Amino acid sequence: MSNMTELILPYDVETVRADFPILHEPHHDNVPLIYLDNAASSQKPLKVIEALDNYYRRYNANVHRGIHKLSEEATEAYESARIKIRKFINAGSKREIIYTKGTTEGINLVAQTWARANLQNGDVIVSTVMEHHSNIVPWQMLAMEKGVTVRYVPLLDDGTLDMEAYRKLLSEEHVKLVAVAHMSNVLGTIHPIAEMARLAHEHGALILVDGAQSVPHMPVDVQALDVDFFTFSGHKMLGPTGIGILYGRRDLLEEMPPWMGGGDMISRVTLEGSTWAELPHKFEAGTPNIAQAIGLGYAVDYLTELGMDKIHEHEKIMIEYALERLSEVPGVTVYGPEGVHKGAVAAFTVAGIHAHDVAQILDMEGIAVRAGHHCAMPLHNELHVNATARASFYLYNTPAEVDALIEGLYKAQKAFKI
Numbered sequence: 001m002s003n004m005t006e007l008i009l010p011y012d013v014e015t016v017r018a019d020f021p022i023l024h025e026p027h028h029d030n031v032p033l034i035y036l037d038n039a040a041s042s043q044k045p046l047k048v049i050e051a052l053d054n055y056y057r058r059y060n061a062n063v064h065r066g067i068h069k070l071s072e073e074a075t076e077a078y079e080s081a082r083i084k085i086r087k088f089i090n091a092g093s094k095r096e097i098i099y100t101k102g103t104t105e106g107i108n109l110v111a112q113t114w115a116r117a118n119l120q121n122g123d124v125i126v127s128t129v130m131e132h133h134s135n136i137v138p139w140q141m142l143a144m145e146k147g148v149t150v151r152y153v154p155l156l157d158d159g160t161l162d163m164e165a166y167r168k169l170l171s172e173e174h175v176k177l178v179a180v181a182h183m184s185n186v187l188g189t190i191h192p193i194a195e196m197a198r199l200a201h202e203h204g205a206l207i208l209v210d211g212a213q214s215v216p217h218m219p220v221d222v223q224a225l226d227v228d229f230f231t232f233s234g235h236k237m238l239g240p241t242g243i244g245i246l247y248g249r250r251d252l253l254e255e256m257p258p259w260m261g262g263g264d265m266i267s268r269v270t271l272e273g274s275t276w277a278e279l280p281h282k283f284e285a286g287t288p289n290i291a292q293a294i295g296l297g298y299a300v301d302y303l304t305e306l307g308m309d310k311i312h313e314h315e316k317i318m319i320e321y322a323l324e325r326l327s328e329v330p331g332v333t334v335y336g337p338e339g340v341h342k343g344a345v346a347a348f349t350v351a352g353i354h355a356h357d358v359a360q361i362l363d364m365e366g367i368a369v370r371a372g373h374h375c376a377m378p379l380h381n382e383l384h385v386n387a388t389a390r391a392s393f394y395l396y397n398t399p400a401e402v403d404a405l406i407e408g409l410y411k412a413q414k415a416f417k418i
């Protein structure tokens with residue numbers, strides 16, 4: 001693949017782009033927006049924006065409380081979104097779908113409930129050096145409190161996980177939990193989760209998967225992967241901010257104590273004590289993010305209608321093209337696996353220009369990329385770089401936008417006289 005005109009995309013991207021109002025807004029006065037910061041957060045289709053508007057205009061009310069029509073309508077929309085999400089990731093029951101604020105909250109929920117109740121001094125949690133801080137810090141906090149140890153699977157030179165080291169950790173340590181991302185938000189590495197889950201289970205450990213970067217971009221089946229917990233964020237998959245999902249195996253969720261206490265998560269309260277509501281409400285204290293959950297349901301509709309296989313295929317073509325074009329630019333180093341399939345994320349450095357300057361010059365061209373450590377400081381330490389620029393693609397990006405990125409990098413080099 002060397003020429004943009006040879007690329008055959010699985011759907012008409014212009015039709016998709018027409019659904020995203022922000023892509024047609026003037027940016028920096030006149031330049032069109034080229035949004036390549038999708039790993040941080042995605043843009044929203046009109047359907048999702050309208051779903052929020054519609055809720056607030058037409059049936060805004062609290063859920064699970066009122067007997068009045070508005071509350072019933074809101075509850076129906078809120079709960080039907082849960083059913084859509086169950087189907088989207090093929091969970092066995094809607095009771096296994098817990099609404100959270102996002103991936104971070106899902107991980108903290110498991111740390112503060114299952115892990116706090118089940119782990120003790122001497123137990124080991126296995127994570128990896130590639131994790132987002134949200135899959136490191138909650139375990140470190142728990143480790144300080146409970147005397148458990150967090151061990152990290154290292155990287156191989158090719159940007160994949162050292163599976164030998166993983167096997168060794170499982171066989172030599174008292175591992176109770178494996179906490180791993182499905183896909184790295186920096187390198188794009190996609191981990192062999194089904195295999196990692198099988199190995200964890202063989203050694204009596206559970207596995208929690210951070211699916212923040214996988215669910216938006218590829219078909220995910222939590223039962224086929226045989227994972228125990230799986231968590232992701234709505235805002236990275238066309239949905240609103242403030243909503244995410246924790247999937248948990250029903251038997252585990254039934255056994256786990258609740259995390260936050262308050263309204264809606266109880267069955268009965270007396271002054272002497274309380275009993276808990278049925279799943280999933282046991283883990284959903286207080287008024288939830290109703291509009292956001294409904295919006296996420298619409299985002300799932302959008303993704304399902306376009307087809308997760310097609311979206312994944314589109315992104316595969318995009319990342320291959322982006323990697324090829326980036327390799328043409330002298331002084332550019334891209335981090336992550338080569339020659340194996342990876343997610344549509346390219347983290348790179350440009351020799352002689354700090355990543356923040358690269359991002360700033362690109363921004364002047366209307367190109368939004370992220371620069372910094374991308375909430376993965378330990379990984380950047382392993383890579384021996386302070387910061388990278390990151391271009392991350394989604395279903396509405398085009399090969400022409402990759403070309404614009406490359407042009408932007410040449411401009412940056414020119415500005416820095418490189």
Ligand code: PLP
Nearest residue numbers: 102103104132134185210212233
């Ligand atoms: N995990 C990964 C791999 C991520 O990329 C992110 C966000 O960038 C998160 C976790 C945290 O997601 P959130 O901030 O939506 O909770």
